[in-house]
Amino acid sequence: MTHLLNAGIARLLFGLLTTVGIAAPAMADNDRRAQPLPLLPKYQQECAACHIAYPPELLPAASWQRLMANLPRHFGTDASLDPATAKQIASWLASHAGTDRRATATPPDDRITRSSWFLRQHDEVPAATWKLPAVKSAANCIACHTQSDQGDFNERHVRIPR
Template sequence: MKTRFLFLCLALAPALSPADEGRHLSVPLLPAYQQECAACHIAYPPGLLPAASWQRISQNLAKHYGSDASLDPATVAQLSQWLTAHAGNGKRAREAPPEDRITRSAWFIREHDEVPAATWKRASIKSAANCAACHGGAEQGDFNEHRIRIPK
């Protein structure tokens, strides 16, 4: 009986993985990623995008969503390798979203469909890309919907 229970738990573990579940996407952050990327926005969990998206983002830092985020080649290689290694590979990251934007992915739109457009424009939020405005644990990869606090 115990052996069957253990086997069942092990068999189900990949299906219940945090990356696929989407509530807690923490992975220990690479210090260079924290230093370089989180200086301008949260260090988005790599599991939110597929590897191909992270590769394109890494290769186009001179035009990073309207900003020049250029880095030296060694740092780009290090970040690209780490992001690709930890990229999403579950159902949420099956397809690259338009323009490789997390906020344009099908799962993001589905999860936020009840948020009115005016909410994203609030001064306290500014855009859908500002996860930390509503998800207090976003910096740690925690997006649990039971802990959401939408600012006024």
Template sequence: MFHRPRLDVRRGLCGLIASLGLGTAALADDDQRADRLPLLPTYRQECAACHVVYPPGMLPAASWRRLMTQLPRHYGTDASLDPATVKELSAWLVAHAGTSRRVREEPAEDRITRSAWFIRQHDEVSAATWKLPAVKSAANCAACHAQAEKGDFNEHDVHIPR
């Protein structure tokens, strides 16, 4: 049996999606939109002092809760904040945490770089690249993602240092 009209409808929908600038991944993954969430000024102020402010959609709520309760031992650094700031940041991070299938699992040590989706996205990056002086570690997103400070991690804007 020949189903040509159904194929034409699919092509039309794909064309419409492409013309609107939407990828099928963006439609399927709620966290894509969360990655473009305007950052809470307190989050930018407190967290960007030491590292890239990761979009809250990169981790599940449980990971953010643990991270915010462990600030005195934040990956070997004392990142303690006053209780009111911790409460504000925790509420915002949990409210905007990742919920898609891709982010739902809690990564080892609550590290974004240890999450399955991160590892899949970076599987073509060699071990030697992570050790380059300009990169130093997988947590240094800005080394390759020129727009990381804006929360944009589009793979089309990646420039891996040599």
């Protein structure tokens, strides 16, 4: 009974605070996090030419800096960009890099797929799945996360190829 009374009081208090505008910023922050960050058009154009344009919050700023500084040797591919484009993308990535607990630890080789949170999220995926012709590797998010090219990795949009 006390639990129900406390929950009712909390809802009433939240409603009052929202009405006077005190709780609105917290709600707005939650709404923003629910919406994928709109991608910088140049980032989308250049990076999505080879793979999905990964959401910048998946890596810390230091990882993005190293990746952008090593584009001629980008995981075995020359992904060089003209200096102005590289600077624009690097600046955008740094300003939107991950800061939450998911991105605090730098993953080995700055690979999103080797980060501890990625490994935890995908621990139930059998090794054989990564080798399927439609998947090829853990870096091919769109193979299973059908909305990942739009920044949506929600599990309700996951379809494992056969």
